[in-house]
Amino acid sequence: xxxxxxxxxxxAKILHISPSTVSxxxxxHPDINPQTKKNVQELAKKLNYKxxxxxxxxxxxxxxxxxxxxxxxxHYFFSTVISGIEKIANEAxxxxxxxxxxxxxxxxxxxxxxxxxxxxxxxxxxxxKTTLNFDxxxxxxxxxxxxxxxxxxxxxxxxxKVLVDDFDGAYKATTHLxxxxxxNIVHLAGPQNLDIGVKRKEGFLSAxxxxxIETKDYSVQICDSHDHAIRLIPELLSKYNxxxxxxxxxxxxxxxxxxxxxSINRRVPEDVAISGFTNSFISYIADPELTTxxxxxxxxxxxxxxxxxxxxxxxxxxxxxxxxxxTELVVRKSSLKNK
Amino acid sequence: xxxxxxxxxxxAKILHISPSTVSxxxxxHPDINPQTKKNVQELAKKLNYKxxxxxxxxxxxxxxxxxxxxxxxxHYFFSTVISGIEKIANEAxxxxxxxxxxxxxxxxxxxxxxxxxxxxxxxxxxxxKTTLNFDxxxxxxxxxxxxxxxxxxxxxxxxxKVLVDDFDGAYKATTHLxxxxxxNIVHLAGPQNLDIGVKRKEGFLSAxxxxxIETKDYSVQICDSHDHAIRLIPELLSKYNxxxxxxxxxxxxxxxxxxxxxSINRRVPEDVAISGFTNSFISYIADPELTTxxxxxxxxxxxxxxxxxxxxxxxxxxxxxxxxxxTELVVRKSSLKNK
DNA sequence: AGGGTTATTTCAAACGTTTGCGAAATAGGT
DNA sequence: ACCTATTTCGCAAACGTTTGAAATAACCCT
Numbered sequence: 001x002x003x004x005x006x007x008x009x010x011x012a013k014i015l016h017i018s019p020s021t022v023s024x025x026x027x028x029h030p031d032i033n034p035q036t037k038k039n040v041q042e043l044a045k046k047l048n049y050k051x052x053x054x055x056x057x058x059x060x061x062x063x064x065x066x067x068x069x070x071x072x073x074x075h076y077f078f079s080t081v082i083s084g085i086e087k088i089a090n091e092a093x094x095x096x097x098x099x100x101x102x103x104x105x106x107x108x109x110x111x112x113x114x115x116x117x118x119x120x121x122x123x124x125x126x127x128x129k130t131t132l133n134f135d136x137x138x139x140x141x142x143x144x145x146x147x148x149x150x151x152x153x154x155x156x157x158x159x160x161k162v163l164v165d166d167f168d169g170a171y172k173a174t175t176h177l178x179x180x181x182x183x184n185i186v187h188l189a190g191p192q193n194l195d196i197g198v199k200r201k202e203g204f205l206s207a208x209x210x211x212x213i214e215t216k217d218y219s220v221q222i223c224d225s226h227d228h229a230i231r232l233i234p235e236l237l238s239k240y241n242x243x244x245x246x247x248x249x250x251x252x253x254x255x256x257x258x259x260x261x262x263s264i265n266r267r268v269p270e271d272v273a274i275s276g277f278t279n280s281f282i283s284y285i286a287d288p289e290l291t292t293x294x295x296x297x298x299x300x301x302x303x304x305x306x307x308x309x310x311x312x313x314x315x316x317x318x319x320x321x322x323x324x325x326x327t328e329l330v331v332r333k334s335s336l337k338n339k
Numbered sequence: 340x341x342x343x344x345x346x347x348x349x350x351a352k353i354l355h356i357s358p359s360t361v362s363x364x365x366x367x368h369p370d371i372n373p374q375t376k377k378n379v380q381e382l383a384k385k386l387n388y389k390x391x392x393x394x395x396x397x398x399x400x401x402x403x404x405x406x407x408x409x410x411x412x413x414h415y416f417f418s419t420v421i422s423g424i425e426k427i428a429n430e431a432x433x434x435x436x437x438x439x440x441x442x443x444x445x446x447x448x449x450x451x452x453x454x455x456x457x458x459x460x461x462x463x464x465x466x467x468k469t470t471l472n473f474d475x476x477x478x479x480x481x482x483x484x485x486x487x488x489x490x491x492x493x494x495x496x497x498x499x500k501v502l503v504d505d506f507d508g509a510y511k512a513t514t515h516l517x518x519x520x521x522x523n524i525v526h527l528a529g530p531q532n533l534d535i536g537v538k539r540k541e542g543f544l545s546a547x548x549x550x551x552i553e554t555k556d557y558s559v560q561i562c563d564s565h566d567h568a569i570r571l572i573p574e575l576l577s578k579y580n581x582x583x584x585x586x587x588x589x590x591x592x593x594x595x596x597x598x599x600x601x602s603i604n605r606r607v608p609e610d611v612a613i614s615g616f617t618n619s620f621i622s623y624i625a626d627p628e629l630t631t632x633x634x635x636x637x638x639x640x641x642x643x644x645x646x647x648x649x650x651x652x653x654x655x656x657x658x659x660x661x662x663x664x665x666t667e668l669v670v671r672k673s674s675l676k677n678k
Numbered sequence: 679a680g681g682g683t684t685a686t687t688t689c690a691a692a693c694g695t696t697t698g699c700g701a702a703a704t705a706g707g708t
Numbered sequence: 709a710c711c712t713a714t715t716t717c718g719c720a721a722a723c724g725t726t727t728g729a730a731a732t733a734a735c736c737c738t
Contacts, residue, residue, distance in 0.1 A: 005482065007724060018688050023726060033686060048482070053457040054396045055724035058693050063393060064457070065436070074418040074620070082412055086439060095457060097404070097436045100425060118392045118403070118434060143344070143387070226624075252624075259626050281413070285565075285591075285621045287598050346694060357718045362696060372716055394694035397723050 006047040015039055057119070065095050066308060067120035069111045071103045071128055076280035077297045078126065081150060084301020085124055092309050094121070101128040112136045116145065122308045123147040124301075127154060129194065146311035148304045153195060153322075160311060161322040162303045166196050169293040169327035170203025173275040174247050176291070176329055178211045181337045182245030182273050185213075186236065188223040188257060190249040197224075200249050200277065216240075224249050229256030234264050237272070244272055244337075251276035251283045251292055258286060258334065273335045283332065291335035294328040345386040354378055396458070404434050405647060406459035408450045410442045410467055415619035416636045417465065420489060423640020424463055431648050433460070440467040451475045461485040461647045463640075466493065468533065485650035487643045490634075492534060492661075499650060500661040501642045505535050508632040508666035509542025512614040513586050515630070515668055517550045520676045521584030521612050524552075525575065527562040527596060529588040536563075539588050539616060555579075563588050568595030573603045576611070583611055583676075590615035590622045590631055597625055597673065612674045622671065630674035633667040 008026075012019045017036065025032045025040035026049075043049075057063045066089050070078050086096050097120065099111040108128045113136070115123070122145060125137075129152075137157040140147055147159040177185055187204040190197030201220060208215055218240055223232050229248065233256075237243055246261075248254035254276030261272045268274055268288055276283055276292040283290035303323050347365075351358045356375065364371045364379035365388075382388075396402045405428050409417045425435050436459065438450035447467045452475070454462070461484060464476075468491075476496040479486055486498040516524055526543040529536030540559060547554055557579055562571050568587065572595075576582055585600075587593035593615030600611045607613055607627055615622055615631040622629035642662050 009724070019725080020689080020727080021687060023724095024687090027726095031686065036686080048478075050456050052397075052724050054393060054402060055693090056726085057393045058391075058397050058695095058723090059725055061693070073412065073421055074415060076413060079413040079418055082437075083439065086437070090438075090453075095436050095438070095453070097434050098421075098425070099429075099434075100422065114429075114434070117389050139387075255624055262626065282621060282624045285594055285624050287601065287626055347696095348694075358695075359697075359719080360717060362694095363717090366696095370716060375716080391694050394723090395696085397693090397725095398695055400723070 005052065006044075006049045007052065008049075011040060011043055011047065011049060014043065062121050062312075063119045064093055065097050065118075065120045066305070067115035067118075067123050068096055068098045069101055069108060069115070069123065069125045070098065071101050071126060073098065073100055076282070077151075077278055077295060080297030081126070081301040081304070084298040084303075085305040086301075088302050088305035088309070094309070103128045103130055105130045105133070109136045112140060116140065116143070120145070122312050124150060124304045124308055126150045127152045146308055148308045148311070150300055150304045158320045160304075160307045160320055162300050162307065162325065163322065164295050164300065164325050164327055166199035166327075167203040167206070169277060169295070170200040170247070171207045172203075172327065172329045173277065173291075173293050174204045174207035175211070176331065177245040177247060177273055177275055177335060178207065178213065180269075180273055180335055183213060184216075184240070184242045185245035185247055186218065186243055187220045188229060188232075188246065188248040188253050189220050190224040191222065197249065204247055224253050226252045226256035229253045230260045230263075233257050233260035237261065237264060237266065246272060246274045248274070248276050251278045251280045251286075251290060254290055254292070254334075255282055255286050258288075258290070269334050269337045273337050275335050279330050283330070286334065288333035291332045292330050294330050296325050296327065299325055344391065345383075345388045346391065347388075350379060350382055350386065350388060353382065401460050401651075402458045403432060404436050404457075404459045405644070406454035406457075406462050407435055407437045408440055408447060408454070408462065408464045409437065410440050410465060412437065412439055415621070416490075416617055416634060419636030420465070420640040420643070423637040423642075424644040425640075427641050427644035427648070433648070442467045442469060444469045444472070448475045451479060455479065455482070455484065459484070461487070461651050463487050463489060463643045463647055465489045466491045468530075485647055487647045487650070489639055489643045490535075497659045499643075499646045499659055501639050501646065501664065502661065503634050503639065503664050503666055505538035505666075506542040506545070508616060508634070509539040509586070510546045511542075511666065511668045512616065512630075512632050513543045513546035514550070515670065516584040516586060516612055516614055516674060517546065517552065519608075519612055519674055522552060523555075523579075523581045524584035524586055525557065525582055526559045527568060527571075527585065527587040527592050528559050529563040530561065536588065543586055563592050565591045565595035568592045569599045569602075572596050572599035576600065576603060576605065585611060585613045587613070587615050590617045590619045590625075590629060593629055593631070593673075594621055594625050597627075597629070608673050608676050612676050614674050618669050622669070625673065627672035630671045631669050633669050635664050635666065638664055 008019045008022045012022045022040050025037045073079055089096050101108040105128055108131055134154055134156045149159055149161045153161050153163055189201045192198055223229055246257050248257055254274055258268050258274050261268050266272055276290050279292045279294035283292045347358045347361045351361045361379050364376045412418055428435050440447040444467055447470055473493055473495045488498055488500045492500050492502055528540045531537055562568055585596050587596055593613050597607050597613050600607050605611055615629050618631045618633035622631045
């Protein structure tokens with residue numbers, strides 16, 4: 001039950017002057033009598049006057065709000081992305097409004113619609129895994145609301161993107177395992193209809209190739225969940241018991257693999273070295289702590305926000321920009337065989 | 340670079356009728372000629388007309404936006420709370436806008452101010468740990484913007500609250516440890532200036548008391564971080580080597596303790612059983628998986644949102660409501676000595 | 679005193695939408 | 709042909725704010 005917020009009109013009425021004068025007095029316009037200014041400003045402070053943002057938004061045709069559509073906020077990576085966005089946005093006087101798609105194409109479409117109608121100034125989006133049709137993004141493009149895609153790209157929509165060098169990250173992780181004495185490494189790969197699934201696999205294969213290690217038919221396993229790894233690994237290790245390294249497409253899968261390895265009484269990293277990908281919080285929780293590739297969520301968020309703000313403020317329609325961030329190898333205990 | 344959004348005026352101009360007619364035609368007002376209606380609706384669809392929410396907000400003096408101020412989005416518990424809020428809010432046609440305080444009193448005050456000025460319809464807040472002064476909330480109260488506090492309460496501000504029964508949760512966890520054969524349990528407690536620190540400690544002590552177990556001078560240790568536990572536990576266990584159970588104030592501390600126990604070659608749960616509190620994602624990651632108390636983040640969020648919406652829509656000024664949710668014991672391997 | 683300048687204030691339109699009320703037009707009835 | 713009822717539409721105000729332009733008032737100079 002909102003009590004009446006003090007407006008410029010209220011102040012004007014009390015002081016028997018016009019709203020315009022009040023408005024100018026509040027912003028220290030030179031045309032205003034110092035005494036009037038003083039009266040206005042004092043009263044404004046006394047009544048705790050706060051300008052009505054909605055009215056300003058209407059006037060300036062902008063809401064100072066950035067819409068974020070992201071699969072699931074509970075995932076560490078996504079929440080770091082959000083934090084990065086929020087930081088830059090706030091510094092520029094913008095707010096963020098978050099909608100989750102739960103990896104559902106349908107909810108994503110819905111979110112785009114509702115956010116559009118609340119007049120956000122731009123979008124930052126990580127597409128749902130299930131999104132295969134891009135009409136809703138095309139629509140945003142037509143309306144002219146700027147968009148930046150994060151982490152997951154699609155070539156159909158022309159928009160700014162900030163991605164991470166998945167190939168290089170996978171290459172680095174694999175090379176690190178090799179340098180630490182692994183010769184028989186298995187890659188737990190993501191779905192091959194997803195970009196990250198393919199790129200990370202390719203980075204893995206390329207690293208093996210450059211180290212003159214030949215791949216076996218079991219070197220790549222499609223397996224990208226904690227539970228799947230727990231089921232798969234014991235079976236795999238008993239079948240091919242010379243496996244001495246695992247590079248998983250993400251941290252969660254890596255942790256599952258780690259548990260599985262330990263469960264059949266092999267040691268991590270002495271018997272099997274493990275690396276994940278993402279550097280999420282759980283890599284720090286794992287025992288032993290998990291070597292992984294830092295995916296720079298916070299930095300991605302910051303970049304995305306900067307790109308979006310630039311686009312929002314720009315008058316000219318420059319072509320789409322793609323930023324590819326470098327990953328970083330984070331070495332922890334799970335990969336250090338030699339110590 | 341936003342292209343001109345289609346407005347009611349545009350439609351009116353094209354059809355040579357007045358904006359009011361267009362407005363009414365779009366909402367199927369009986370006063371409008373069916374033919375005009377048809378023309379308007381068809382053109383609106385063709386031009387992809389979307390009502391300008393900002394203008395509506397100005398008119399209706401509401402923004403349909405709920406402001407959330409939360410310490411850190413990356414914490415699993417908080418992101419589940421947010422998800423709960425979002426669900427209920429969306430169902431009611433509201434959006435959420437998120438601001439993080441990073442557990443800083445200063446940022447919290449700032450967030451309250453900026454959110455207020457963007458005319459949110461209500462607040463859902465989890466206070467920062469460092470917040471000891473409540474003037475900013477008092478201010479919100481005076482202005483008349485409804486507020487709901489989640490998880491952390493303060494008696495000074497009169498507002499709705501949704502809390503969890505910390506005492507009972509701690510009691511249940513402790514009793515569970517006792518039932519599983521622990522007789523010498525240590526509680527890793529939170530800071531005693533925080534409600535949860537005190538309540539959970541009291542639940543712990545009460546459970547011991549009810550089981551006729553006398554507390555030792557080392558039974559309660561102030562220790563609420565992963566790293567602190569890793570430092571503290573080995574020392575403690577070597578000093579008092581009959582300790583056979585640990586109840587930690589949160590999951591992260593429990594995991595630290597678990598690592599520490601394993602590091603000095605004692606087994607979890609056989610030698611030392613462990614329970615955490617929160618049921619965050621890491622309790623599932625830990626090895627062995629961590630027994631814990633589910634703090635019902637999602638439900639808390641849902642409750643908070645419902646309470647807020649009720650308050651927003653209500654005309655009468657009913658007294659503040661406090662909802663206390665029950666926790667739930669989640670039994671996992673880390674506490675099952677007997678198997 | 680008239681002309682000019684300057685200081686201070688107000689008017690009015692604008693942003694996009696809704697809505698009570700009045701106006702115009704049409705139709706029906708006698 | 710006149711009155712009334714009905715249908716259909718437009719005017720204008722409102723939400724809170726900004727801003728160019730016009731208005732008023734006060735002053736100085738010759």
